[in-house]
Amino acid sequence: HPAPHDVAAAAARLGIPVVGDIELLLREVAPVVYGVTGTNGKSTTTALLAHILQAAGQRAVLGGNIGVPVLDLPRLAAGEGSYVLEMSSYQIDLTPGWHARIAVLLNITPDHLDRHGTMENYAAVKARIFAGQGPGDTAVIGVDDEPCRVIHARLAAGNSGRHIVPVSIERVLDEGVSAVGGMLHENGRPVFALDFPALPGAHNGQNIAAAYAAARAAGLEPDAIRAAIAGFPGLKHRLQRAGMVDGIPCINDSKATNAESTARALASFEAIYWIAGGKPKEGGIAALRPYFPRIRHASLIGAAAADFAATLGDAVPHAICATLDRALDDALAAARRDGLKDAVVLLSPACASFDQFRSFEHRGDEFIRLVAMRAGQAEGAAA
Numbered sequence: 001h002p003a004p005h006d007v008a009a010a011a012a013r014l015g016i017p018v019v020g021d022i023e024l025l026l027r028e029v030a031p032v033v034y035g036v037t038g039t040n041g042k043s044t045t046t047a048l049l050a051h052i053l054q055a056a057g058q059r060a061v062l063g064g065n066i067g068v069p070v071l072d073l074p075r076l077a078a079g080e081g082s083y084v085l086e087m088s089s090y091q092i093d094l095t096p097g098w099h100a101r102i103a104v105l106l107n108i109t110p111d112h113l114d115r116h117g118t119m120e121n122y123a124a125v126k127a128r129i130f131a132g133q134g135p136g137d138t139a140v141i142g143v144d145d146e147p148c149r150v151i152h153a154r155l156a157a158g159n160s161g162r163h164i165v166p167v168s169i170e171r172v173l174d175e176g177v178s179a180v181g182g183m184l185h186e187n188g189r190p191v192f193a194l195d196f197p198a199l200p201g202a203h204n205g206q207n208i209a210a211a212y213a214a215a216r217a218a219g220l221e222p223d224a225i226r227a228a229i230a231g232f233p234g235l236k237h238r239l240q241r242a243g244m245v246d247g248i249p250c251i252n253d254s255k256a257t258n259a260e261s262t263a264r265a266l267a268s269f270e271a272i273y274w275i276a277g278g279k280p281k282e283g284g285i286a287a288l289r290p291y292f293p294r295i296r297h298a299s300l301i302g303a304a305a306a307d308f309a310a311t312l313g314d315a316v317p318h319a320i321c322a323t324l325d326r327a328l329d330d331a332l333a334a335a336r337r338d339g340l341k342d343a344v345v346l347l348s349p350a351c352a353s354f355d356q357f358r359s360f361e362h363r364g365d366e367f368i369r370l371v372a373m374r375a376g377q378a379e380g381a382a383a
Helices: 006-013 021-029 042-055 089-093 119-130 146-158 202-217 222-230 259-266 286-294 305-312 324-338 360-382
Strands: 033-037 060-064 082-086 102-105 138-142 163-168 177-180 183-186 189-193 240-245 248-252 271-277 295-301 318-322 343-347
Touching (some): 042 222, 102 202, 138 146, 183 202, 248 324, 259 271, 295 324, 305 318, 324 360, 343 360
Parallel strands (some): 295 318
Antiparallel strands (some): 177 183
16 A cells, blocks of 8 residues: 555556465365454464364364465365464455355454555455355354444345354354353353463453354364363463563563554453563554553563653653563562562563564564573572
8 A cells, every 4th residue: 555566566457366375275275264364363263263173173274374384284185174274464365266164253453554555445355254155154253343343234234145153242142152251152141151261351252252153163062162272272472471480470462563452461461560662553552541550560662662651651650671671670670569469571562573573473482581581580599
């Protein structure tokens, strides 16, 4: 945005399709595909769905925007299993032949507008996760944000024969799956408690509800799904417990590269010593003001530090620490000083990583390494 690359424009003029690797997989193998997209939560939901299917004895191969690129995945012959693919908006855009037997859209909030230009364009690409569906297919869609509600209404009016399952974490749906009040509900009836330590917070309630709906569409029973979720270890860099220092849990949420993702992390804890910053995204952290009362202290890093400090102002005690190692020490010192029993040190940057790190994975791995070092030093001092 505002114009395609010259090569893409030339290809369009010549009628040459521009496609990605997932399109090549679909053309070559014609597989059974389950697809998951959304601005936030798609990696966890995709991995959780694959884990549930595998635990139930089905062959499910995980890939796409997570893990192994699809052309390196094992080939599945007809009837051998399914590909469970995380789909970014970029990948959907490059897969004109996309069709998923089970398709999941979690949520839509502003992101990647430098590519798509407007929210309307971005939402239109996300809605294509349901492209080509008909009788025998299932569409699972979150209905707690306005763009998704519009898409849900359009699907319901389209009468394609697909089965549509709405998902909510705000209210119990008479038809659909809900995660409300610490309980999962299906068609208005409670199914099981959401007491999974690896999946804390309301946002993971949405991930669980969507994965549950998809697993039900794949033929699994509630008891089998619950048992599988209980064995899910969680994903690295997504509210991952990196370790303990002096009894203080240190949480690695490096995957939170925008304010919406960080909001979900801040909503999951009560006494937060927050490490944030990096290469800033549009909008900064103004949207996080409702969560400021949970933040006891902020330790700010990277290019966004000064802007974040200005937004926090007098509402949140903070320090500009520049680098991650200094920020961890600053956060731990503040947590030790306050001595709150429910304190956590939370790395949830609300920023891209590219000012100081190669990727969010590199940033998260460095945080894990630093926490391990601090934990070892604390144990040595105690001995």
